[in-house]
Amino acid sequence: MQQPTARRPSEKYNKLLSIIRFSSTLIGVDVIAENYKFNWVVGFVFAAIGWNFFCSSYTIWKDVTTDWTVLLDVFSPISCAAQGTIKLFSLVCYPKLYRKLALDLGEIYEKYQLLGQKYENKLLTWNKDMKRLLIIGGLIYFASAWIALITPLGLYILKGEKHLIIMCQMPYIDGSTNQGYFILIGYNLICVFVASFGLYAFDLYVFLFLTHSIFFYDIFALKVDDLHEVLRQNDKDNACCHWSMILPSGTSTTWSEFNDHCNLIFFWPITSHILCTTLGILSTLLIIMLKYWPGAYPYIFVCFVWLYMYSFLGTRVEICNDQFCDGIYDIKWYDLDLKNQKTVCLMLTESQVPRIITIAGVEPLSMNTALKITRSIYSLAMMWSEMFSPKQPSENHAQLIKVLRFCARQIGCDVLEENFKFNRTMGAVLIAIIWYYLCSVYQIAKDFATDWTILLDVCSPVSCTTQGLVKLISVLLYPKLYYQLAGEIKETYEKYEKMGTKYKDILHRWNKAMKKIIVFLAMVYLLTAVLMLSTPLALYIFKGERHLILLLQMPFTDVTTTRGYLSATIFNVMCIFIGSFGLFAADSFLFLYLSHSLFFYDIFAQKIEDLHELLEHNRQDERKTALMNDINDRFCAGIYDIKWYDLDLSNQKTVNLMLTQSQVPRIITIAGVEPLSMNTALRITRSIYSLVMMVVQLNE
Numbered sequence: 001m002q003q004p005t006a007r008r009p010s011e012k013y014n015k016l017l018s019i020i021r022f023s024s025t026l027i028g029v030d031v032i033a034e035n036y037k038f039n040w041v042v043g044f045v046f047a048a049i050g051w052n053f054f055c056s057s058y059t060i061w062k063d064v065t066t067d068w069t070v071l072l073d074v075f076s077p078i079s080c081a082a083q084g085t086i087k088l089f090s091l092v093c094y095p096k097l098y099r100k101l102a103l104d105l106g107e108i109y110e111k112y113q114l115l116g117q118k119y120e121n122k123l124l125t126w127n128k129d130m131k132r133l134l135i136i137g138g139l140i141y142f143a144s145a146w147i148a149l150i151t152p153l154g155l156y157i158l159k160g161e162k163h164l165i166i167m168c169q170m171p172y173i174d175g176s177t178n179q180g181y182f183i184l185i186g187y188n189l190i191c192v193f194v195a196s197f198g199l200y201a202f203d204l205y206v207f208l209f210l211t212h213s214i215f216f217y218d219i220f221a222l223k224v225d226d227l228h229e230v231l232r233q234n235d236k237d238n239a240c241c242h243w244s245m246i247l248p249s250g251t252s253t254t255w256s257e258f259n260d261h262c263n264l265i266f267f268w269p270i271t272s273h274i275l276c277t278t279l280g281i282l283s284t285l286l287i288i289m290l291k292y293w294p295g296a297y298p299y300i301f302v303c304f305v306w307l308y309m310y311s312f313l314g315t316r317v318e319i320c321n322d323q324f325c326d327g328i329y330d331i332k333w334y335d336l337d338l339k340n341q342k343t344v345c346l347m348l349t350e351s352q353v354p355r356i357i358t359i360a361g362v363e364p365l366s367m368n369t370a371l372k373i374t375r376s377i378y379s380l381a382m383m384w385s386e387m388f389s390p391k392q393p394s395e396n397h398a399q400l401i402k403v404l405r406f407c408a409r410q411i412g413c414d415v416l417e418e419n420f421k422f423n424r425t426m427g428a429v430l431i432a433i434i435w436y437y438l439c440s441v442y443q444i445a446k447d448f449a450t451d452w453t454i455l456l457d458v459c460s461p462v463s464c465t466t467q468g469l470v471k472l473i474s475v476l477l478y479p480k481l482y483y484q485l486a487g488e489i490k491e492t493y494e495k496y497e498k499m500g501t502k503y504k505d506i507l508h509r510w511n512k513a514m515k516k517i518i519v520f521l522a523m524v525y526l527l528t529a530v531l532m533l534s535t536p537l538a539l540y541i542f543k544g545e546r547h548l549i550l551l552l553q554m555p556f557t558d559v560t561t562t563r564g565y566l567s568a569t570i571f572n573v574m575c576i577f578i579g580s581f582g583l584f585a586a587d588s589f590l591f592l593y594l595s596h597s598l599f600f601y602d603i604f605a606q607k608i609e610d611l612h613e614l615l616e617h618n619r620q621d622e623r624k625t626a627l628m629n630d631i632n633d634r635f636c637a638g639i640y641d642i643k644w645y646d647l648d649l650s651n652q653k654t655v656n657l658m659l660t661q662s663q664v665p666r667i668i669t670i671a672g673v674e675p676l677s678m679n680t681a682l683r684i685t686r687s688i689y690s691l692v693m694m695v696v697q698l699n700e
Contacts, residue, residue: 009123010109015129019101020208023201027194029088031095032102032424038092045088045198052081052168052191059169069290070284071523071652073167076299079280080195086272087202089541094265099206101261105212112219119222126215138200140305143387145196147298149189155294162247163294164188178489202269209262210313210357216258217323224327231332259317259355270310271360277307278373285381307370314357314365322354361570362519393507394493400514401486404592407478408584411578415482415589429582433469437462442555457551471586482589489596492603502606510599517591522584533573594668618625 007015017032024030029039056074063070089635091098112119152163162181167187174180284300328347357365384405401416408414412425440458447454475482496503536547546565549572558564579610 006258009113009120009127010106012111012124012127013106015125016134017106018360019337020201020204023197023204025200026199027088027092028062029201031098032090034099034136035097036207041495042088042092045194046085049081049085049088053078054306056081056412058171058477059167062169068519069287070167071519072287073293073570075660076283076287077191079276080199081281083269083272083276084195084198084202085288087199087269090265090269091202091205093541097261097265101209101258102209104266106218109329116165119219120220122215122218125363127210129215130208130211132213134204135630137203139199140198140309144302145192145306146297147301148192148295151183151294151298165295166191167293170612202243206266206269208314209258209266210317213259213262214313214316214320217320217327220324220327224331228332236683240677256355261356263357265360268355270357270365273306273310274359274365274369274373277303278377281307281349282380286384289381289384307373307608308367309366310529311365311370314369315367317357318364333662351445360573370595381605384582393497393504393511394490396508396511397493400511400518401490401592402589404585407581407588411472411582411585413472413585415475415479415681416486418483420479420483426472426476429578430469432578433465433472436465436552439552439554440677443553444555447698461552461575468579468582471583475586483687485593489592492596492600496603506599506602509602510596512597513599514592515656517595518588521591525580525584529576532576536569548577580668 021030023033024032027045028039030036056078059074060070109123113123116305117212137594141252146163152165154363155161162175164175164184166192168188169175170187171182172287173183175184213417240363280301281300284303288300324350331344332670333341333344359365359369363369383399383406395519405414408416410425411429412423412427414420443458444454493507497507532549536549539545539547547566548558549558552560552572552575553568557567559568670676670680674680
């Protein structure tokens, strides 16, 4: 009986490629197909993702006023949807490049399987490793999806508890009823399976290209071995033939170009993958600490697997860089002629510039980066855990201060540090601000002669930079005063938490209010930054239009070229994130001090209530100490409520003094001229509107 012939490596590769194409066809992105175009299937997937974002927004709008932790409930799974969206955009934007890379790999298989048994064996090893990796990835997604589905189902059957797989609601569906609950569970099932399959389909391309970029070294090593064998035989003609296969136009350059293409098509997908996975892990950890969500455990497991799976591939690419460099050093230099020795020098020079896969072009995609991210997640989670654990009000306040100090420390402005001084981090921030001003001046000098509206383009974002600079200068001028105010607030907590349950409840209420304010402030800055970043990105993806976020260019950078546009965009992104974080850190202290100046009235009102209670019981011995020693001059209404006729003469005089002082209100002012109030804000808004209308009429 005739034995079936063994498949060649190229045939096995095509079989793997057909599996990948089948998976991607189900979500409408078979980009390997010739003349691939946007189709109704991928349109449906985008619509489903859009509906998911809408439901998430609805959930926040519905519940955020009563429970701020709904933000965590939404951000945890929505991080998965966000990275899926960007990965889908990558496939739709670069179909020709995906097809080219896949076909190039097919040509490599067909070329090298003809060069001998050891090349064929190496290609077969590639195939086995790829197949194993695809199976492992599929099992991870399959197991994670089933665990996420089985957990709430098991709790419903065994305990009768109703839990959603994804903490997301739909409009007009009441999850408290059986019918509404099963509708939401059905919707959750669809989301989980579509997300699992869609993300797996894209990750197949990541596995295919990044693993093969690692395998290039194996071919290079075999070719160097063949060259050495020929050199040992002293066959110069064959040596020249083999050498021509190892030249920079051969494997090393093919590998470099392949990695460059991978960096291009995976730039945003890998960046979004790492950022969204980090956000998902952090949100899920906080959910586990603050509330009960059974699906949190399988989700956090798959997030960590995603993080380290991608990081492992990035590390292997880094190792491959070193292997290429070592492989070039292993070439027998002295057995080569002068021309080929110069070629080796050129190859060594090129190998000193490693081709690595990066996260946003800043950090390498590697296990070291993943470990740093994990440590940061752990630190933040522990900090939040301590913040929300039941403690004395002063301890909770200290944890809140620790968070604010952590934020301020990132820009070198930890003014609550004793003997705070100007430092290198603050210097770097000031240099960045000065560089921003220089770029703004350069932009005006470059374009003002042809377009005077460049002044508006520059002044709009520069106004934000200016307030950041002034806030930074304020920190430099008054560090001791910042420190003193924080110390006084701390002493207030320590003093009044010892005076009974009522005062302790007031202090706890202050803490909760402050936490809500800080979280709300952080969300405002985060959403603003994301919206500013996503708008030009969406225009570039959908319409091919290139728009800068801040309309700001750098000297010697031509934004009309792709490289110049990307450089300017990355600079703009850095400005957005540094500006958002810096302003958030400064505003956190502003809200800390101003909100506590409001809360002092609660203490005052409670002390008046204690005084009235003493007066009712006619306890003369305690009356004299009942009035506030730290007379606050902003509580006029509260002072009028004091029972005047029940006081002795000494305390009546004290009340007169308090009333006199309260007639001179202490308000926060703008430049010492206008009060900082809603009325002032409305007047400013009216003035802005009038000026804009005047300019519009002038231009008509």
